[in-house]
Amino acid sequence: DIQMTQSPSSVSASVGDRVTITCRASQDISNRLAWYQQKPGKAPKLLMYVASSLQSGVPSRFSGSGSGTDFALTISSLQPEDFATYYCQHTNGFPLTFGAGTKVEIK
């Protein structure tokens, strides 16, 4: 099974900060990676797919990069509504697995 390792597990940041979250796969998954945002008590929301494609309706301050085993999600200028937990998920076959999540908190 492919293991997904996210870091950091949490980050404290201020509005306007640039924030980068990383995700490492235990084997080469090419660009088969998605990113989600989840707020407390809510369902996850798709942000990015195939590593760097922005889902419709998602603000352009979100960007994704990487291929192979190392990936990143960057928020270029953190907004109040971006404080949430972020998950990566590989899409490279079954079983599908998620990273453990990165909580973005207010500094």
Add this chain to the structure above:
Amino acid sequence: EVQLLETGGGLVQPGGSLRLSCAVSGFPFNSYPMTWVREAPGRGLEWVSTIGSGGDDTTHYVDSVKGRFTISRDNPKNTLYLQMNSLRAEDTAVYYCAKYYGPGRRWFDSWGQGTLVTVSS
């Protein structure tokens, strides 16, 4: 507008059974693979099961539920199901149904609000 609504969660004793339903609207249900994902208290997201579409009802499960859970779909009723048997405490979670972006595209672009399953005596 795409909508997914899960029902059927609740409190069940260890060893018991529960069937979750997910009623969908706003897209051609029979054309999209569907999935269940769960979130245990204080833990992250875990993919549980997927079922294919377009007549290919191939199913996949995470190892921890194989032989206990069964995913199915009723296309005329636009409804996805998860039959859960031999439930364990570690199955306690919010269960979400979600829609695939497309056949073979194993990321999820629409989610329900979730239904809570609590396994406890």
